[in-house]
Amino acid sequence: MIQRPRGTRDFLPEEMERRRHYESLLRGVCRSHCFREVATPIFENTELFTAKSGPNIVDEIYSFQDKGGRDISLRPELTAAVMRMFVNEMSNLPRPLKLFYFGQCFRYERPQSGRYREFFQFGAEIIGAANAETDAEAIALAAAMVRALGLREYHLRVGHIGILRDKLRSMGVADHDMAEILQKLDKKSYDEAEPLLLARGVSDKDKEELFAMTRMVGGKELLPAIEGEAGDYLRELFAFLDAYGIRDVQLDIGTVRGLDYYTGVVFEIEAPCLGAEKQVCGGGSYTLSEMLGGDAVFSTGFAIGFDRILLALEREEQAFVNRSPDAFVLATGEDVRVESFRVASLLREAGLAVDVDLMRRKMSKAMKAAASTGARYAVIVGAKELATDSVTVRDMQSGEQKLVSIEELGSHLMD
């Protein structure tokens, strides 16, 4: 037996139907917000990902040389690819561009709960605008998507990377030193952040103030206290979010991102039921296009961990019921078997989901098979009925049976 590669999954029909269902809900939300879908290759030149995330990223992704000696990687995320596409092919389109995407990504990591080597991201980017309404639009979309899926318990947290950066700058920390410190602060690793700060001559008082800021989490009552441009920006953002009906937002000054390309607002959504890997959505405003050889263009985007959010729905025991056939067609015997397929075809043409017995079962077994598919009706094709161009329709729930002419069969089953 050949095993599946580590960290991958097979999706059986039931699971696949469920996935497609939720996928289409998400697509619907994107369309209602007038985002348009794009797709990029599953593999890219490795350079694209090292340009975005640094050379060490190669250790964590599926990276190889193809037969032509090109350095290729399976995409570990989709933002870089979408920005590449924007720079290469879409930079002259009217702005803002509102794009969304869904696809699998690959990371060479140790699998654990909610973490696979092949996983799916559903994300969106707004390219070419840099203001509070753009960020609000992105956050509103993310929130609407999570709501559309029906996730009951989640936390939406919004922060602004500028607040801590301003603070660090005022404390005399140089810009190129910030990423490392912010990374520690994001994880609330104060022990590790402290020596970095002290080494740059930050006073104890400043340090404590900084640490206190990273612990600021709350509702919009915190807004007035936030100084500077970032504060103004957040007040504006929250006004737009409020207009969009998004009120269950936490303001979290400690939510930052270590990476340099984030420029302002950052946000994440987490589902507490998931345990260690509970973040189901992450995003923010950034500028990446320059790193990919384009002009400086501001964007806001996010990605939803599709597998994770489905796992969260499962943990919340949100039932998904697979669709069952409208009808199951079976023959009473060999003499009318071919004719039963004609009836099935007729019903399919009429737009019904119709299954047939392919196993040459005897009638009682066929009936049993019909029951196990969950079909609403059994359509029994027999010589007696065919004599009057009719079939017997059995309601599988009630057991009630009727003689129905083949001509009226389709419309009879429709209602």
Next chain:
RNA sequence: GCCGGGGUAGGGUAGCCUGGUUAUCCUCGGGGACUGUGGAUCCCCUGACUCGAGUUCAAAUCUCGGUCCCGGCCCCA
């Protein structure tokens, strides 16, 4: 990369500690009893010890290694 727990038919399990006939039971699947009526019952059938090495007369069982799964650490673009 690190720590811990696991792996017996498609799914769920017993057996493992204490090595010894044909590997248990349930379910699912196929067929039959039922020759024109399902979800009931009965009967029959298909189907498994994660892989490799070692110990032994003998390994599902003991030992070591690989692999995969589960939970956590690290990382999280």
